Amino acid sequence: MLTLKFIQENPQQVIDGLAKKRFDAAGIVQSIIALTESKNQTQAKADKAKAEMNNTARDIGLLLRNGKTEEAGQAKERTAILKESIREMDQSFAETDEKIQQLLVQLPNIPCNLVPWGKSAEDNEVIRSGGSFPEFAAEALPHWDLAARYNLIDFELGVKLTGAGFPVYRGKGARLQRALINFFLDEARKAGFEEIQPPFMVNEASGFGTGQLPDKEGQMYHATLDNFYLIPTAEVPVTNIYRDVILDAKELPVKNCAYSACFRREAGSYGKDVRGLNRLHQFDKVEIVEIAHPEKSYEVLEEMVTYVESLVKKLELPYRIIRLCGGDMGFTSAMTYDFEVWSAAQQKWLEVSSVSNFESFQSNRLKLRFRDEAGKKPQLAHTLNGSALALPRIVAALLENNQTPEGITIPAALVPWCGFDMIN
RNA sequence: GGAGAGAUGGCUGAGUGGUCGAUAGCGGCGGUCUUGAAAACCGUUGACCCGGUGACGGGUCCGGGGGUUCGAAUCCCUCUCUCUCCGCCA
Numbered sequence: 209m210l211t212l213k214f215i216q217e218n219p220q221q222v223i224d225g226l227a228k229k230r231f232d233a234a235g236i237v238q239s240i241i242a243l244t245e246s247k248n249q250t251q252a253k254a255d256k257a258k259a260e261m262n263n264t265a266r267d268i269g270l271l272l273r274n275g276k277t278e279e280a281g282q283a284k285e286r287t288a289i290l291k292e293s294i295r296e297m298d299q300s301f302a303e304t305d306e307k308i309q310q311l312l313v314q315l316p317n318i319p320c321n322l323v324p325w326g327k328s329a330e331d332n333e334v335i336r337s338g339g340s341f342p343e344f345a346a347e348a349l350p351h352w353d354l355a356a357r358y359n360l361i362d363f364e365l366g367v368k369l370t371g372a373g374f375p376v377y378r379g380k381g382a383r384l385q386r387a388l389i390n391f392f393l394d395e396a397r398k399a400g401f402e403e404i405q406p407p408f409m410v411n412e413a414s415g416f417g418t419g420q421l422p423d424k425e426g427q428m429y430h431a432t433l434d435n436f437y438l439i440p441t442a443e444v445p446v447t448n449i450y451r452d453v454i455l456d457a458k459e460l461p462v463k464n465c466a467y468s469a470c471f472r473r474e475a476g477s478y479g480k481d482v483r484g485l486n487r488l489h490q491f492d493k494v495e496i497v498e499i500a501h502p503e504k505s506y507e508v509l510e511e512m513v514t515y516v517e518s519l520v521k522k523l524e525l526p527y528r529i530i531r532l533c534g535g536d537m538g539f540t541s542a543m544t545y546d547f548e549v550w551s552a553a554q555q556k557w558l559e560v561s562s563v564s565n566f567e568s569f570q571s572n573r574l575k576l577r578f579r580d581e582a583g584k585k586p587q588l589a590h591t592l593n594g595s596a597l598a599l600p601r602i603v604a605a606l607l608e609n610n611q612t613p614e615g616i617t618i619p620a621a622l623v624p625w626c627g628f629d630m631i632n
Numbered sequence: 633g634g635a636g637a638g639a640u641g642g643c644u645g646a647g648u649g650g651u652c653g654a655u656a657g658c659g660g661c662g663g664u665c666u667u668g669a670a671a672a673c674c675g676u677u678g679a680c681c682c683g684g685u686g687a688c689g690g691g692u693c694c695g696g697g698g699g700u701u702c703g704a705a706u707c708c709c710u711c712u713c714u715c716u717c718c719g720c721c722a
Binding site for chain 1: 642650651661679681682683689690691692701702703
């Protein structure tokens with residue numbers, strides 16, 4: 209969430225910035241400023257009363273020690289009124305603060321200047337593309353047909369065991385999953401990311417920290433008996449490592465990577481978008497997370513994009529990198545690049561990675577700060593993350609694009625991790 | 633799952649109703665000494681909020697929440713977590 213101070217000091221910048229996300233912030237900003245003013249006045253009054261109370265209590269202690277019981281009794285009577293007014297002011301303060309918090313969490317992050325105007329995916333900006341489109345003699349088969357033909361993925365069996373969107377990978381299909389996970393983790397390690405193996409379930413506080421709660425509650429699986437949530441991405445546990453942490457500037461940038469299974473209820477999805485591997489309730493992903501100095505975060509973002517690009521290049525997939533327009537961006541992001549790979553049989557681009565700079569939007573809620581030098585005040589760090597990469601659509605594209613009459617070929621870079629170069 | 637003990641500042645650890653944001657040690661930072669370093673010695677060292685241009689002043693925070701009291705780290709209730717023993721077990 210945005211910081212109160214920033215909104216107070218730059219109300220117009222907030223309103224103008226959020227217009228790019230097609231969000232009308234004028235009313236909320238105005239309310240926040242008015243409420244904050246009233247909250248501050250209440251605090252000033254309450255603090256004064258509390259100071260008086262503290263002094264009186266101290267005096268009573270001294271009087272009692274000196275045996276002046278009567279005077280102490282008189283002082284006690286005076287505190288009763290004071291006490292009641294403090295109670296009222298504290299209550300009013302808490303109520304106002306609660307209102308402000310409720311308004312604050314409604315404000316999306318402000319897009320950075322580079323973000324193009326636009327209202328939907330059509331207005332996104334293609335930054336660059338690479339790889340070549342495959343050509344086929346016969347008609348290309350979609351990955352669900354190929355998965356069945358080579359016995360790689362059993363979607364129906366997943367339905368039997370759990371439900372739709374929980375596929376069972378088997379044989380070379382399972383080995384391909386494992387190979388991709390290891391490939392992505394090893395590449396990330398070589399690029400300087402520390403590997404983390406996080407819990408796949410998190411508590412409520414972590415859900416709040418990264419903003420899944422309270423808004424996207426319905427998108428997460430919830431183990432109600434213990435009040436744990438299955439993670440929708442490793443971003444949640446990994447970023448929450450740094451909740452309530454003050455880092456030393458020397459430690460920046462922090463670079464972490466993590467594999468996790470990801471669980472998403474995907475309530476509301478239907479139709480051909482969910483066919484095969486296109487949209488699943490459980491899937492595998494390697495995530496990269498960075499914590500950067502505010503002055504460096506956009507450099508870091510570009511580095512992350514370059515890194516993710518190196519992965520799709522090694523997998524020899526036709527890809528394009530897109531800068532999302534304001535209208536298509538997520539709530540928490542200041543700038544997002546999406547990576548898409550071409551699905552030859554479905555004849556469409558599939559999103560396989562989303563790399564974002566959240567600036568201080570996440571760290572404000574997380575209370576993730578750093579200290580430039582000893583003695584100086586801590587300030588909010590910038591957080592960034594990206595998929596590097598999500599498996600299912602990569603697998604879909606690999607299967608579809610590399611199909612030959614003899615079988616499916618494995619990109620050379622992946623063969624050492626797979627242990628085979630052909631699925632047939 | 634049953635029984636017991638505990639949660640204090642970056643860490644260890646005192647403090648059981650009255651100037652306690654909190655003794656002490658370690659660590660960190662600054663200095664003296666040294667060619668330099670170590671050792672020793674001296675000083676310093678939490679976060680957040682409000683008011684003030686500022687010096688500074690005030691407030692909140694001793695796991696979370698609530699209560700008792702003029703006054704709570706200290707007493708009571710409750711939740712969470714940790715440890716020990718027993719049970720079970722990959």
